[in-house]
Amino acid sequence: MSPVLEIRDLSVDYGKLRAVHNVSLSLNKGEVLGLAGESGSGKSTLAYAATRLLQPPGHVPSGEVFFKGRDLLSLSEKELQVLRWNEISIVFQGAMNALNPVISVGTQIDDVLRTHRPRMKRPERTARARELLSLVGIPTDRLGAYPHQLSGGMRQRVMIAMALALEPEIVIMDEPTTALDVVVQRQILGQMMRLRETLGFSIVFITHDISLLVEFSDRIAIMYGGRVVEEAPASEIYRAAKHPYSQGLLSSFPALRGPRRELKGIPGSPPDLRSMPAGCPFHPRCPSAMDVCGERMPSLESVEERRRVACWLEDVRV
Amino acid sequence: MTFLLRRALFYLVTLWAAITVNFLLPRLLPGDPVQAMIIKLGGRLNSDAMASLYVLFGLDEQKSIWEQYLDYWGALFQGDLGLSFTFFPTPVADVLSQSLPWTLGLVGVTTVIAFLLGTLMGVYAGWKRGSWMDNLIPLTTFLSSIPYFWLGLIAISLLSVTWPLFPASGGYAAGLVPEFSGEFIGSVLEHAVLPGVTIVVSSVAGWILGMRNMMVTVTAEDYVLVARAKGLTRKRIMFAYAARNAVLPSISGFALSLGFIVGGALLVEMVFSYPGLGYVLFQGIGAKDYPLMQGVFLVITLTVLVANLLADIGYLLLDPRTRREG
Numbered sequence: 001m002s003p004v005l006e007i008r009d010l011s012v013d014y015g016k017l018r019a020v021h022n023v024s025l026s027l028n029k030g031e032v033l034g035l036a037g038e039s040g041s042g043k044s045t046l047a048y049a050a051t052r053l054l055q056p057p058g059h060v061p062s063g064e065v066f067f068k069g070r071d072l073l074s075l076s077e078k079e080l081q082v083l084r085w086n087e088i089s090i091v092f093q094g095a096m097n098a099l100n101p102v103i104s105v106g107t108q109i110d111d112v113l114r115t116h117r118p119r120m121k122r123p124e125r126t127a128r129a130r131e132l133l134s135l136v137g138i139p140t141d142r143l144g145a146y147p148h149q150l151s152g153g154m155r156q157r158v159m160i161a162m163a164l165a166l167e168p169e170i171v172i173m174d175e176p177t178t179a180l181d182v183v184v185q186r187q188i189l190g191q192m193m194r195l196r197e198t199l200g201f202s203i204v205f206i207t208h209d210i211s212l213l214v215e216f217s218d219r220i221a222i223m224y225g226g227r228v229v230e231e232a233p234a235s236e237i238y239r240a241a242k243h244p245y246s247q248g249l250l251s252s253f254p255a256l257r258g259p260r261r262e263l264k265g266i267p268g269s270p271p272d273l274r275s276m277p278a279g280c281p282f283h284p285r286c287p288s289a290m291d292v293c294g295e296r297m298p299s300l301e302s303v304e305e306r307r308r309v310a311c312w313l314e315d316v317r318v
Numbered sequence: 319m320t321f322l323l324r325r326a327l328f329y330l331v332t333l334w335a336a337i338t339v340n341f342l343l344p345r346l347l348p349g350d351p352v353q354a355m356i357i358k359l360g361g362r363l364n365s366d367a368m369a370s371l372y373v374l375f376g377l378d379e380q381k382s383i384w385e386q387y388l389d390y391w392g393a394l395f396q397g398d399l400g401l402s403f404t405f406f407p408t409p410v411a412d413v414l415s416q417s418l419p420w421t422l423g424l425v426g427v428t429t430v431i432a433f434l435l436g437t438l439m440g441v442y443a444g445w446k447r448g449s450w451m452d453n454l455i456p457l458t459t460f461l462s463s464i465p466y467f468w469l470g471l472i473a474i475s476l477l478s479v480t481w482p483l484f485p486a487s488g489g490y491a492a493g494l495v496p497e498f499s500g501e502f503i504g505s506v507l508e509h510a511v512l513p514g515v516t517i518v519v520s521s522v523a524g525w526i527l528g529m530r531n532m533m534v535t536v537t538a539e540d541y542v543l544v545a546r547a548k549g550l551t552r553k554r555i556m557f558a559y560a561a562r563n564a565v566l567p568s569i570s571g572f573a574l575s576l577g578f579i580v581g582g583a584l585l586v587e588m589v590f591s592y593p594g595l596g597y598v599l600f601q602g603i604g605a606k607d608y609p610l611m612q613g614v615f616l617v618i619t620l621t622v623l624v625a626n627l628l629a630d631i632g633y634l635l636l637d638p639r640t641r642r643e644g
């Protein structure tokens with residue numbers, strides 16, 4: 001399977017602070033890749049940098065991002081504008097604010113069609129917008145509604161409808177449902193996954209709620225302090241996470257099915273970008289830390305087929 | 319719609335209160351307007367003329383204040399604002415209707431120009447933060463910090479005395495008759511340049527600064543990021559997504575400055591001896607011309623209320639969140 005999106009050795013800085021360190025990840029066609037990690041671990045930064053949406057002072061000092069063989073980071077603004085939303089669309093973190101409050105949702109969907117499909121006539125565009133709304137289960141007469149007239153769940157559905165408007169290859173979902181209640185969250189995610197099956201796009205699903213990830217994604221990458229520390233199929237992560245941080249994350253959420261586990265959580269607080277500890281960045285909080293952990297950084301190594309871990313416990317060289 | 323009706327009702331009540339205060343204030347103040355006029359005319363009046371003055375101003379009979387109040391409203395509805403002392407015996411209504419167009423034309427138009435220009439510059443400055451536009455801000459802020467009086471005098475001394483490019487005073491060249499002719503209109507425009515430009519220069523900085531800061535705030539909003547991710551054109555993002563939201567807080571400020579047109583005209587028209595309401599008010603105050611002052615205050619009250627109503631309509635048009643259903 002050839003990846004639709006391939007991130008190679010990407011680093012991201014905010015001014016002089018490094019927020020993402022040498023991340024390599026790939027997204028296969030039709031796949032749901034989950035990105036997990038505590039707040040501040042660099043999930044959004046990674047996603048925005050890979051899609052060239054990073055705002056100053058954020059910038060990319062090194063790395064490459066390939067979309068179907070084209071390096072996104074070296075595209076011109078013009079080439080990029082054509083590619084945006086056509087190929088990669090995004091459902092944003094905090095969707096409460098992701099819709100323009102002074103323009104009707106219909107016009108916001110229409111904006112996309114008008115820009116990217118200049119040959120579509122107005123009635124066609126309206127028909128398409130209606131079709132999109134019904135796709136996500138919103139009555140088509142809400143086309144003229146303004147965001148403040150819709151519930152949080154409906155706004156999020158509108159965002160999803162908009163994200164699918166041009167039938168993109170990749171949809172990035174950054175905490176798409178954080179502000180919604182659990183029932184609505186699952187409804188929306190379930191719907192998204194069904195749409196993926198019929199339309200065939202790939203998803204990057206970002207959240208710090210690892211139980212949602214386990215339920216909805218195929219593969220999960222766990223980030224800590226701007227690095228990927230473990231990457232494996234979702235079922236493997238759930239069954240037997242190898243990195244002590246992944247184990248900690250999993251144990252901070254109640255199990256979905258099967259035997260209940262003890263909720264332990266992770267002691268301590270996420271690392272500060274300005275003073276990253278030497279060695280393994282997780283060692284001050286790690287229950288299994290060894291001497292080497294405080295001295296040398298473990299690199300992300302394949303430990304099994306389709307599984308990578310950055311931890312000295314897994315490194316055969318130690 | 320009900321929202322607008324409710325606002326309109328509120329403004330009517332405010333108008334009533336303002337007119338009532340306008341009626342009461344001069345009657346509570348010490349001093350007798352006819353006496354003031356007699357002194358001004360310096361003994362050139364015989365006793366008959368004086369008596370007729372008292373009759374003219376309604377100060378002859380011992381009417382109760384309530385009767386005077388009713389008379390006042392009755393006269394007001396007939397557009398009768400009394401006779402001006404200063405321009406005796408011209409009715410105040412005539413004085414106002416002759417000078418109001420000058421003020422609206424000069425201060426009104428330049429207030430709108432300053433708002434549009436400053437807002438547009440603020441949009442660009444906020445969008446392209448750190449560009450050369452940012453250097454404009456200290457400059458315009460400096461210019462706006464100069465008291466208007468000085469700015470006007472400097473403009474006159476430089477541009478009409480040292481280099482006599484523009485006339486220093488008046489609304490049109492002496493000797494011309496107001497009419498709809500190219501010569502007259504040209505002269506009006508020529509006379510409007512200095513006062514107009516100084517008004518814009520002294521007020522544009524506020525709009526630039528306010529709009530720039532709002533643009534900076536708004537461009538950090540998620541919906542602007544979404545607009546960029548959608549691959550919309552720069553123009554569409556800048557105006558429909560960023561500026562449309564950033565301008566909302568400026569609307570009430572703009573209404574405020576529209577309401578201040580007549581009051582603000584006082585200084586401008588004094589400096590440039592411009593034949594507008596402000597200059598008339600200036601002369602009226604000097605002559606204790608109560609009917610005239612009352613007339614001008616009535617106009618000021620009306621402009622403030624109309625400006626507020628315009629702001630309400632503006633919000634209704636620009637911000638759907640103010641449109642309540644039902």
Ligand SMILES: Nc1ncnc2c1ncn2[C@@H]1O[C@H](COP(=O)(O)OP(=O)(O)OP(=O)(O)O)[C@@H](O)[C@H]1O
Pocket residue numbers: 014019037038039040041042043044045046056057058093208273
């Ligand atoms: N504009 C910015 N300027 C400076 N630092 C930033 C900026 N945006 C993010 N950061 C820093 O970069 C790091 C990664 O932030 P990011 O938003 O990517 O985290 P995240 O994993 O998405 O967290 P969350 O779950 O809260 O969304 C954080 O330490 C954050 O403080």
Ligand code: SF4
Pocket residue numbers: 243244245280281282283284286287288289290293298310311312313
């Ligand atoms: S490298 Fe050491 S400190 Fe880091 S996670 Fe593994 S055991 Fe813990």
Ligand SMILES: [Mg+2]
Pocket residue numbers: 043044045093174175
């Ligand atoms: Mg985030």
